[in-house]
Amino acid sequence: MRYLLLWMFAAIICLPACNLEKVIEVDLPAHDSQLVVECYLEHGKPYRLLLTESVNYFSSPTLPDIDDATVVITHQGQSVVLEYKPQLDTLTGKIYNYASDALVDSTGGGTYRLEISDTRGRRITAETAFLPKVPITEITWEFEDKDKEEKDSTAKALLLIRHSEDPEQENYYRMRILRDSAQKLINELDFVYRGLFATNGELTLGTAYRFEDKDTLQVLLYHIDRRFYDYFRTIDDAVDANGNPFAPPANIISGVEGGWGVFAALSYDQKTVVVRKDSITQRQHLQPLHRR
Amino acid sequence: MKKTLFLWLCVGMAVWAPLRCAQAQQAPSPRHTLSGYVKDAETGEDLIGVTVSVPSLKTGAVTNEYGFYSLSLPAGDSLTVEFYFIGYEKVAQTVYMDRDRRLDIRLRPELLSIEQVVISTDPFQEQLDAPQMSVERLSMEEVKSIPVIFGEADLVKVLQLKPGVQSGSEGSSGLYVRGGGADQNLILLDEALVYNPSHLFGFFSIFNPDAVKDVTLYKGDFPAKFGGRLSSVLDVRLKEGNKQKFSGEGGVGLISSRLTLEAPLAKDKASFIVSGRRTYFDLITRQINKANEDNPDYDPIPDYYFYDLNTKVNVELDEKNRLFLSGYFGRDVFQFNNDNFNFNFDWGNATTTLRWNHIINPRLFMNASFIFSDYKYQIKNQFNAFNFNIGSGIRDYNGKLDFEYSPNSKHFIQFGYQHTYHQFEVSRLRFESEDGRVDFESGQNFEGHEMGAYIQDDIDWSERWRSEAGLRVSAFGNQGKWYYGIEPRLSVRWRASDKTSFKAGYALMNQYVHLVSNSGTSLPTDIWYPSNRVVAPQQSQQIAMGMSRTLAKGSFFFNTEVYYKWMANQIDYKDGAQLFFNDNLDTEFVFGKGWGYGWEVYLEKKKGRTTGWIGYTLSWTFRQFADSSNGNAPINNGKAFFPRYDRRHDVSVVLMHRFTERWSAGFNFVFGTGNAFSLPTGRFIYQDLPGKDPVVVPVYPERNNYRLPDYHRADISLTYKLRPRWGEGSLMFSVYNVYNRRNAFFVYFEEVKDPDTNQTLYFQAKQVTLFPIIPTFSLDFKF
The missing domain is CATH 2.60.40 (Immunoglobulin-like)
Known part of the structure; x- marks a missing residue:
């Protein structure tokens, strides 16, 4: 939400104010190292x-x-x-x-x-x-020109990822989507969430239209604990607060006692899919791949 | 149950006892009452705050919010009564008080030629005389003469130039009064509560200056009729509409245009006014989008616009009864639509006020109002086969009865009762898909009842001593939990001489409805949240003392005040609060306290070619959230901190000068200590899991631990009056930030990397300025 507001603000007001930045000297107090x-x-x-x-x-x-x-x-x-x-x-x-x-x-x-x-x-x-691994049950994709005039090369696809969710438990997750490009994994999406918005025991997550035809994607679903969840999202907030005048105060909730950091046992499910426009079903039967 | 009964008993006594007393006063007495309305002779508008004076008796009164006055005078005397009001010709009328008399007066606007710039009335006498202190009044003439950003006349931005009032951040129309937050202002538009008084994230206020008649800001020493907020009362009254002839006014500016039309429905008896304003951003951005529609790399700019619509109808049923129906509707709209993605985000207020003024007898005036008020924001997002909607809002149904009773020349009693039924929608969220595999809903609904009964007596003890003593009894109920408040109000004036008054005031206020925000500014998505079992009402107490004096034969008015304010049950979000998908938002709150103190100095000139004021404020404001009784960690380790809008020194100079009958100029200069701001003192590296690049994580050890550089700016304007055959107009050229001062809007730290190796070289601080020099032309017209 705050990103959205910042973006709107920038679009409407800040554009005329471009290049209104300058380097300044800031006299910071001594930092208590941890x-x-x-x-x-x-x-x-x-x-x-x-x-x-x-x-x-x-x-x-x-x-x-x-x-x-x-x-x-x-x-x-x-x-x-x-x-x-x-x-x-x-x-x-x-x-x-x-x-x-x-x-x-x-x-x-x-x-x-x-x-x-x-x-x-x-x-x-x-x-x-180690928390129980939560398997990804389905990954589907859809190109933006579905039912419309084909855009061929420019059309992009969204991804829908589903997994089961027990609403009686307080679960936390981290979802990552990595694109395999020339033997290198490029981070496309990475976010944490709580398992709150399930429907009939199933939780659905979607992306924007951002993937191209024949993209090979690794989807990783980590089942994480509350400490890792809080640490990850508050780090995100702190990074965002540096340069965002509307950002809330951004104190990091540490995942450890006595300093900053995270100590996490990683339980995750990983699936690899190739997004294909010519796929008839636009779905892929998911085969578990080897654990990294 | 017993407590509820007790409250109702208090309420009944507070309203009924003075009414009985008033009726008892109808017995013959050696005094008679002079009463009536004071109006503008040209438009028929009721005039608020007109001084009605009987010099021979050294007594007088002031017209109320509806233009009505009532004076108890000795029977049998032939008396000269004077009516005077700034900007109008003084009227003196002789009345023979052989019985109760009704005297309606029409004041003619003063035609100020350049040779005749000395105003015949003393504009500061009422300010010296009234026990009320810590109050600011604006005329729309001032609002339109003072240069502001983008040439958009804005009464809130003019109020920010008064001592004790801060803007929060540059260009913002937020009001931070004597250390209070932006949510602690009771903002009333024709008595209707306005929950979000700004457009475009706070850069413009919702008040269209063409539709506004009167603006009063109470910074402390609050009259007992007001309650429900801690820090200020902004009472904005709309025009009623010209009862004499069809007329209109409007303007064309850089950001928006506005048009107001008013006319009599029945001459001298009924009239209406319709006033609208709309921005042009979207019309321009649509053309840009259209010009680039063949460019595949072009990202279209979303539509954004805001608008306001004010309407009002008033009818004088007879000499004793008048009806008013007024409404406001305003929205900010942000939208983006294409084949696969539709995004609509809108927010705004809607208010309706139905008022009935009734003169029960010449000494007893009644106003009954039924008010509807609504604020909400909603985001409707349709993406592929998914719909995502989120919104929050508050809706009020309010009934109030106010009485004003003048039993004799020594007392002016006000009493009344108010009941508000609140409906809250907190973070209502719905997420669904066409195939039904996603169907999720969350959010909370609350209902609350807020009540307030008050009585206040303005007692004229002697020529030197005058006081206003009031008591407000308030209550709020939600989810079976009731809170009660006893709110005493007191102000005392001692008139040392014809030119000098000393004043002191005390007020206790309760706030039962809270705007919980975790950003440094007010955003449309901030949530109004009611008091409940967990969230206790906020409470403030303020004491103030001051001295007022007229100088140079009444040409100047000098006022100085000191205040101390302390606030309990302040609310903030805990660090890392979960604001969305949260059905129990009060688990995210941390409670604390606040306090502030300051010294204000004000020198104003209203007579002559050059008018304006100089204001200075020295102030401190603190917040401390050390209460961890609900299990949440204290904020800032429980240590006190300065909120962003804490400002040690604040100076404003406002000058308006008439060169000729056609040419005039305006000048502002503002200086303020830089806002408190959070900056990280340290950093560490988070390398994260494989596939992610390491990030630099800033460490913020304390809240608002840094001061932005001092802020200063000057603005100028030059106005030329046009005299077309169809009416009048004015062309204004204004320059905001005339010496192009690069004031800091915020500061951030940048990681400077080697462009070849992508290795970090060093870190540096950068300051971002929002508004450089901005010249603007605007055209206003009137017919």
Whole structure:
């Protein structure tokens, strides 16, 4: 809604005011630096995380590395110590600085507890658990020139994604759509939502007309907990607030105690579809693909 | 049940007792009453605030909102009564008070030639004399003479130039009075409550200056007849329509055009007025879209326009009875339609007021009103086979009875009762598909009853001492929960000399209906929410003291006031509140308090070729939301913070000058401490899941922790009066922000990247200005 209002505002009023920007000096008060952690657990993958800290806004853009922390993840009485091992995952382009060779095993269920402390006395704690995977039950698409004169190359398609939803439970989800382009995954859509607006136990999500004929799309549905949901959406709000005069105050709701960050066990369903205009049914029977 | 009964008993006593008293006063007495209406001689419009004075007795009265006055005078005397009002020729009439007399007066507008610029009346006597303080009145002449942005005359923007009134942000028509929020203003249009007084996200107010007769803003010391809001009362009265002849006026401006027509239905007995205004944005953007329709890369510009329509009919049934029916309808419309996507977003107010004025006897005047008021926004979105609708609104049905009673020359008593039935629709949302696989609805409906009974006596103790003491009893019920309020009001005036008055006032106000907003400005999608078991009424108390003095033989009026205001049960959203798909919105609230204090200085000149004022305000405003009793975390860690509109220093200079009978000019200068604004002090990197690029996340440690640079601006206007055969006109050339000051609308932080490597190089702060220098031509006409 606020994006819409901002867009309307810009369209009506701000256009004549283009180029009315200038660089200014801002004297910011000292920032109280806090630890920032990002740790995602995936079945069969090693325990690893990125531990940084928040810095003064105008300080150097280098990533603030924390190399003196003690990081332990405990699951079912077993503690896994993550050592300081900076590394780059060349497949995903993501970096980590604390890792263990132990692999995450989600089969036993239960709660995972993260504890981080550094030599400055800062301490982060968090808990997470693997939630049941919620399968995507249907993906359909429709081109904008359906029933009308064919636009051929310019027509775009929308996507409808459906999954089951139990209205008795308070569920949170993250939906991502990635486009496979020249061996590279391009993020098309990424949003979080609550499972509130189900009809007859089914929840439908739609996109705008934005996909082209023969686009290969990966659709991922993450079943997430409230902490991850709040962290993700408030980060979105905070990023939006920088440059939006109508934005509400944007304090981040952290997913961990004692700092900023997220500690999340990832349960997700993933489907790959090729959007085809010549598809007779415009639907594709969904075959589960391998988990990443 | 007992409490309800008690309230009704209070209400009954408050209304009935003075009425009985009034009837008892009908017994013969050594005094008689002079009463009547005062009207404009040319149009027949009732004149509000005309001073009716009997110099020999040093007594007098002022015409009320309906142009009626009543004066108790000694029997048998032959007295000279003077009627004077700014902009009109003074009238003196001798009456022989051998019985109660009715004296209707018509005042002729003063024809100000350039040689005759000294106004014969003393325009500031009533301000010195009345115990009422913290009040601002505007004439439409002033509103139309003062240069404003885009040349669109706007009474709210002129009020923002008065001490103690802030605009919130540049160009905004929001009203932030003495530290109060934009939702804490009781905005009345012909007695009907207006819930959203602005168009285009607050840049223009809904009041069409051609249709408005009188504007009064109470910043404190509120009369007991007003209730339901904490911080101010803006009482806007519409014209009744010319009772003498068909006439019209209008204007063509950069943003909109307007036209007003008025005429008698029966000469001197009945008249009507119709007034409309509409913007042109959409007509221009449609042409741009049409010119680009063959361009496949062109994104059409959506339609946007707003309009206002005011209508009013009034009938004088006989000497004692008059009927008025007035209405307002205004909408902002934003729409975009194509083959697959239809988007319509509209919002606006609708009000209707039916009023009956009845003179029960020369000392007792009654007004009965039935008022309908509605505000809503709705978004209708049709996309492919899906429909998505969302909206919120509030609708009121209101009945009120007001009495004014002048038992003798020492007392002027007002009393009355008001009952409002509210209907709330909060975030009604419907999402459905043609195949029925999507069918979802959410939102809340509430109903509330709001009541208020009041009595107030203006007592003229002596030549030096005069006071107004009032009491309002209010109540509000929703979902079986009732709240009650006892609201005392008091103001005292001590007249030190003919030129100097000292005043003090106290007022307690309750607000039972809340506009909950989490942005720094009022948006059409903000939600009105009633008090209930969780949400207690907001309450404010304000004390004010001041001194008024006329200078230079009455040419100047000097006024200074200090105030302290404290507010309880303030409401804000918690951090990261869920506003949509939420059927229990009050779980998202955090409650707190607010307080503010300040010093206002005002110097005004109404006589001579050059008129205008200089105002200065020194003020502090605070909010603190430390209450976590409902489980929500405090805001700003429970620490007090400045709201955005807190402004330490505020200066306004307004000058109007008549060079000749045809040429005149206007000048404004405003200076204000920069708004409080939230800026991040820190940042961190969120690299997110594979497939996403890392983002820089700003960390906002405190709310409104930064001050935007000081704001200042000057505007000028030059007006040339036209004298066409069919009437009169004026051509105005105005320049907003004449020295092109780049004032900060907001500041943001930018990540500067190397264009080749896409590596972040550094971060910098950027300031965005909204309005540079803007020259405008506008044409007004009258016939």
